[in-house]
Amino acid sequence: MSSPSPAPNPKHLYPSSSSSLLIDRCLSFSSLQSTHAVHARLLKLGLHRNTFLCNRLLHLYSRLASLPSVLRAFSDISAKNIYTWNILLSAVSKAGRPPDARKVFDEMPARDTVSWNSMMSCYAGNGLFDVAFAVFYAMRELGLRGNAYTISISASCVFSQPQAKQIHGNAIRCGFDSSSVVVGNSLINMYGKIGLVDCAYCVFRRLESPDAISWNSMISAFGDSGHGSSSFECFRSMLASGLSPDEFSISAIISVCADLKDLVKGEQVLDDSIRLFREMERWDSATLNSVVSVYAKSGLVHEALNLFVMAVGRNVRPTEFTFASILGSNSCFGLPEQGRQIHCFVHKLGMEADVIISTALVDMYMKLGSEESATNIFSSMIFKDLISWNTMIIGLAQNGQGEEGLRKFQELLESGIKPDRITLLGVLLACSHRGMVSEGKKILYSMEEKHGIKCGIEHYSCAVEMMGRSGRLEEAIKIIETMPFKPNASMLGLLLEASSIHGSLSFTEKIAEKMMELEPQCSLPYNTLGRMYGRRGMWESMAWIWRIMEERGVKRVSECSWIGIKNQIFTFSDDEVLHHGGEVMYSILGLLIWELAKEGYGPRGYGEGFEEDEDEEDDHV
Numbered sequence: 001m002s003s004p005s006p007a008p009n010p011k012h013l014y015p016s017s018s019s020s021l022l023i024d025r026c027l028s029f030s031s032l033q034s035t036h037a038v039h040a041r042l043l044k045l046g047l048h049r050n051t052f053l054c055n056r057l058l059h060l061y062s063r064l065a066s067l068p069s070v071l072r073a074f075s076d077i078s079a080k081n082i083y084t085w086n087i088l089l090s091a092v093s094k095a096g097r098p099p100d101a102r103k104v105f106d107e108m109p110a111r112d113t114v115s116w117n118s119m120m121s122c123y124a125g126n127g128l129f130d131v132a133f134a135v136f137y138a139m140r141e142l143g144l145r146g147n148a149y150t151i152s153i154s155a156s157c158v159f160s161q162p163q164a165k166q167i168h169g170n171a172i173r174c175g176f177d178s179s180s181v182v183v184g185n186s187l188i189n190m191y192g193k194i195g196l197v198d199c200a201y202c203v204f205r206r207l208e209s210p211d212a213i214s215w216n217s218m219i220s221a222f223g224d225s226g227h228g229s230s231s232f233e234c235f236r237s238m239l240a241s242g243l244s245p246d247e248f249s250i251s252a253i254i255s256v257c258a259d260l261k262d263l264v265k266g267e268q269v270l271d272d273s274i275r276l277f278r279e280m281e282r283w284d285s286a287t288l289n290s291v292v293s294v295y296a297k298s299g300l301v302h303e304a305l306n307l308f309v310m311a312v313g314r315n316v317r318p319t320e321f322t323f324a325s326i327l328g329s330n331s332c333f334g335l336p337e338q339g340r341q342i343h344c345f346v347h348k349l350g351m352e353a354d355v356i357i358s359t360a361l362v363d364m365y366m367k368l369g370s371e372e373s374a375t376n377i378f379s380s381m382i383f384k385d386l387i388s389w390n391t392m393i394i395g396l397a398q399n400g401q402g403e404e405g406l407r408k409f410q411e412l413l414e415s416g417i418k419p420d421r422i423t424l425l426g427v428l429l430a431c432s433h434r435g436m437v438s439e440g441k442k443i444l445y446s447m448e449e450k451h452g453i454k455c456g457i458e459h460y461s462c463a464v465e466m467m468g469r470s471g472r473l474e475e476a477i478k479i480i481e482t483m484p485f486k487p488n489a490s491m492l493g494l495l496l497e498a499s500s501i502h503g504s505l506s507f508t509e510k511i512a513e514k515m516m517e518l519e520p521q522c523s524l525p526y527n528t529l530g531r532m533y534g535r536r537g538m539w540e541s542m543a544w545i546w547r548i549m550e551e552r553g554v555k556r557v558s559e560c561s562w563i564g565i566k567n568q569i570f571t572f573s574d575d576e577v578l579h580h581g582g583e584v585m586y587s588i589l590g591l592l593i594w595e596l597a598k599e600g601y602g603p604r605g606y607g608e609g610f611e612e613d614e615d616e617e618d619d620h621v
Contacts, residue, residue: 011346024094039073051079055087063273064093074324085115093122098131098418099452113147120153127421129157148182155190164190164199185213192221213242216248223256230254250291270295270303289321305338318349320356327360336368355381359388366395386417394426402434421453428459432466440466461491468498473507489519500528508532523554 004209039057042050053598054077061069062254065495070091085108092101101122108115116139123132136154151171158164166592168187176183182568184207200221207214215238220232235253238245250270288311312318318337326342343361351357358381365374378384389412396405409427412419424447431440444463445452460483467476476495478485491606492515499508512525526549 007223036069041071051081051084052078052395053094054082055081058084060089062087062094065083065094067091067095080323082108082110082112083282085109086112086118087116089118093118093125095418096126097124097418097452098122098128110555113144113150116144116146117149117153120150120157123344124153124157127358128454129159132157133163140170148176148180148186151183152178152186155186158190158194161196164194164196168199181207181209181211183216185211185217188217188221192217192224195223197225197227210241212238212243212246212249215243218257219249219252223252234238238424245550248567285316285319286320288316289325290318292322293325296328312532320351320354320359320360323351324360327357327364336370339364339368352377352380353382355383355385355388359385362388362395363391366391369399371396371399384415384417386420386423389417390420390422390426393423394429397426397430397433402430402436405430406439419455421459423454424451425458425462426460428466429441432462432469435466435470436467437470437472457485457488460485461488461494464491465494465498468495468502471498471502473502487514487518489515489522489567492518493522493524496525496528500532505532505536506607520538520552521554523549526554 033206042053042057053227054073058074058077059071061067061073066253070088074080074084074088085104089101089104089108094105101119105111105115105119116135120132120135120139123129123135124364133154136150136157139150151174154170155164155165158167167190171183171187184203187203191197191203200218204210204214204218210218213232219231219234219238220236222228231253235245237247238249288307292304292307295307308318308322308326323342323346327339346352346357346361349404352361358377361377362374365371365377374392374395378388381388389408392425393405393408396408406427409419409423409430412423424443427443428440431437431443440463444455444459447455447459460479463479464476467479473495476498480491480495492511496508496511496515499511509529512529515525526545530542530545530549531546533539
């Protein structure tokens with residue numbers, strides 16, 4: 001008779017299993033403080049080198065975005081496996097640090113599909129799409145097949161038709177049939193993004209069981225490509241299939257209505273969504289957030305507020321995302337009174353400490369020009385994440401407080417938080433709006449060396465605007481000629497506007513001609529040249545530019561101004577202003593521009609020679 005096997009030693013079994021349970025609890029709590037306590041327990045029990053437990057701890061720290069804690073725990077693990085390295089790579093990637101992520105990737109003793117996907121995702125998430133493609137090609141050269149997520153990441157990096165065909169062909173060669181929902185949805189999004197709506201529809205038709213994402217992607221693809229009627233038909237088919245539309249479906253359809261100027265259909269869609277919402281037996285925060293978000297994004301401020309009040313009346317507790325959506329809509333549409341009421345409600349609920357809500361309040365007050373209120377909220381925040389800092393810096397820049405924006409940037413660096421592309425864009429905006437050219441140039445040309453962030457086209461565009469505002473048009477041209485990107489129409493538009501103020505007619509004509517080639521249907525170059533010809537009395541040239549505009553089918557964009565008074569928004573175009581005391585209004589605007597120029601605000605040249613142009617009222621709007 002064999003002797004019974006010895007019972008497991010609880011000294012070794014219990015601490016490990018109980019620590020694992022504690023990590024499970026921390027995952028549900030999402031508390032960094034609790035995670036530090038569990039880490040301390042592992043150290044005390046000598047389990048801090050246990051690969052399984054420490055991998056779980058690494059994953060927990062990564063989810064909490066605590067990279068320093070990840071690095072400390074990683075160094076304690078003596079027997080690192082592929083999962084250990086993948087968690088570290090994922091954590092560094094999430095922190096927005098491509099160079100550091102690449103260093104981890106290169107040091108890995110072994111790599112699997114997850115490793116390659118993480119590296120691709122890191123580059124793609126930071127706008128380095130060409131580098132992400134290079135990683136994808138390197139992966140394929142090694143004979144690695146990848147998975148559906150690999151196809152999804154590579155499809156998100158596509159910006160040309162040849163690339164799209166390569167990705168689709170690779171998916172087929174790897175055995176991923178486009179009838180697969182995950183792969184199919186990625187391909188639909190990819191083709192829709194580059195305007196190949198027919199290819200997107202072919203992929204959609206092959207799906208055996210399209211889900212809500214499939215339908216939404218197809219609706220958006222039709223809408224973005226100008227096929228509004230097809231987008232509506234797709235929406236109807238989605239309803240007929242038994243799937244209920246979600247916030248993305250409604251948002252896509254509302255966007256189509258806006259593009260088509262079809263108010264009747266837009267109102268019908270909105271009425272259907274609110275009817276479905278009201279008929280629901282049980283309301284919850286998630287549903288409220290979905291519908292409020294759609295209304296807010298669509299500019300339907302009053303509807304969003306009414307729905308919010310209705311939900312609160314039914315005891316639905318708003319979340320941080322609810323307030324962020326509503327505050328964003330108020331700040332964009334100039335209703336300060338409602339914004340302050342929402343702020344009071346936040347205070348009443350005791351939710352001011354939430355970083356998302358506080359950041360939304362800072363954003364709202366900055367957009368309303370209430371810098372003091374925004375600064376007070378920002379200063380009172382116990383915890384500030386990178387989004388909070390970015391919101392504050394950009395808000396100060398947009399309100400002409402460039403020096404204060406740079407001081408906040410310095411405080412950010414001293415806090416130990418690493419800036420990202422948006423941070424540096426905000427700093428460049430601050431320099432641009434205050435004419436701090438030398439500071440802006442230093443930041444632009446030291447981004448990669450000091451902060452590990454490669455200049456994107458948005459940073460170069462900001463630098464071009466900065467040079468243009470200061471009248472340094474030749475330097476702006478030099479930036480365009482030496483940057484590693486081809487200039488887009490938006491960048492040339494910034495240079496064109498600066499040229500119309502500071503440049504010669506021949507220089508403006510040259511920029512306008514290039515812009516017409518890049519974006520033939522954009523009205524800006526035609527309008528700018530037409531006004532310049534008119535100011536110089538070159539009536540034949542002005543008539544010629546209007547005739548060319550008409551022959552090419554370029555629509556004149558009717559710009560308007562708006563003002564919020566109490567609970568109403570009043571909009572008016574330039575011709576309407578003349579019917580409502582326009583002469584007095586333009587005189588006051590002229591005085592304001594002159595005063596601002598004396599105080600050092602606004603582009604150089606404003607206020608100088610104002611008397612010479614005071615009869616050209618349309619140029620001062």
